[in-house]
Amino acid sequence: MAEKIREEKGLIVRHRIVELIEHWAIALSGLLLLLSGFFQMPTANRYYFTSLPGLSWSGDFFVSLNVHYAASILFIAAALFHLTYHGMRGDMGMIPQKGDIKTSITVIKSFFGKGEEPPFHKYLPEQRLAYAGMAFIIAMLILSGLIKTFKNLYAPDMSLTVVLAATWVHNIFFALFVLAFLGHIAAILLKPNRPMVRGILTGSVRLDYARHRHPLWLAEMEMELANEIPAPMEQAPAPAVLLEDPQPAEKVDVIPAPDQETDPSGKKEQS
Template sequence: MAEKILAHKNLVVRHSKLELMEHWAIAISGLILLLTGIFELPVAKRYYIITVPGLGWTADFITSLYLHYAAALVFSAVGIFHLVYHGLRGEKGLLPQKGDAAASITVIKSFIGLGKEPPMHKYLPEQRLAYAGMAFIILMLILSGLVKTYKNIYAPDMSHTVLLWATWIHNIGFILFFLAFLAHMAAIALRPNWPMVRGIFTGKVRLDYARHRHSLWLDEIEQKKNIPEAVPDEMAAPEKSDAPTAEPPELKQETEQPIGEKLEDKISATENEEKPPQTEA
């Protein structure tokens, strides 16, 4: 993750560039799938969509079908990449947690002044629930779409029952995906969520907003920042030994006496040797 506090800019990095690419690839390809899925029905001529400049192709079933396949390829590939990549990295911030339903109700009540919103992590509880719901809808669309594509390309004589089930699941998934898209847009339109719109385009949100609403998330970032990094073995300081270390011997400096003093010392020593011992009376 690229989460980082930029205090000098009053910003905090919420999403990495890779996450932004994933989001917009899913969003754009999903929108194309919605539109081309509608255009495969006989609605373009009926509702004069073909009269709109640049949309004359919408009445051509084959063109709409090929565009649908191309968008489905991007949609499926990015969805699988998202699942595998973030799963291997152990990123679970968007997975639903215990108590998210009750916490979502508390958050929604706070929007209309009924109570106060509690401190939040990086993602709101309703975001985690929406993520799980969207993941289920996308799984429905991909699996049923693969069955329908296999029938169109390789098995035109597929069992009618299997094809009927796949078609119904795909159609229901289409409706649910459209409703989820509207709910996503409605959530962004709520005033408390406006500061998050910036993060969808730049990956960053205001630091003061994050401290106010996502204080638990900022605490996690600051705790990670304060953890000291491991020092490589070769850079580590040598261990101190308890054994006493031998100190270098001190050099004894002999002071030389003058020659005259040396002669006097020798004479006095000789006189002491020649003097007979005195007996006590």
């Protein structure tokens, strides 16, 4: 079981080290790609970025292209690693599920004080939707970027139709990537989501937060433990029967809410 409850520290492992590396490799290289891609527009000289300390290189298109290429190597390799690794493991926890759009609306309303948010699995429904959207944007950026790179290296006289399509897809999805990034940052700034920031920085979130907000995730873990199913099924969405079965539901109920937590040591330590 990948997730580990550390009762003594009041933490639960939400992301394994490999997932943290994937996330930050894509995030940091993605930011560098945004910056160097912006300089390629061309903007550095016009907007005086070249005058800023440490950014004098930004006006040299060959230097910024090399920076763009270097960041792309990490970005593409990390994205393809993610797809292959989790695809082969059958990790489906972030794949959107039926009803996610409707539930997301309920959740977003709850952020503004309208109604209660429903209990969550490991990921929120809007996280699953955002993941699918971001994955699509990244896939289009990579595909169009590879065509452009191939053209730069081997085929400057490639079909103009293909070049134009790749260029405009790259430019449009560049803008969408900026919007998606801003949306991602906005989401983690929302108060109910803030405890998850710790998760993507350290791998663990507070156990009381998880019990309060992600009871279905904990229930899945319990069920797996009971069935002695090794990882990574904990990332898969809980089967519908779990929600209807009174027995697992009871297990959810026995997880004390943060303000009711009296004897954490009474909970079974999971390794």
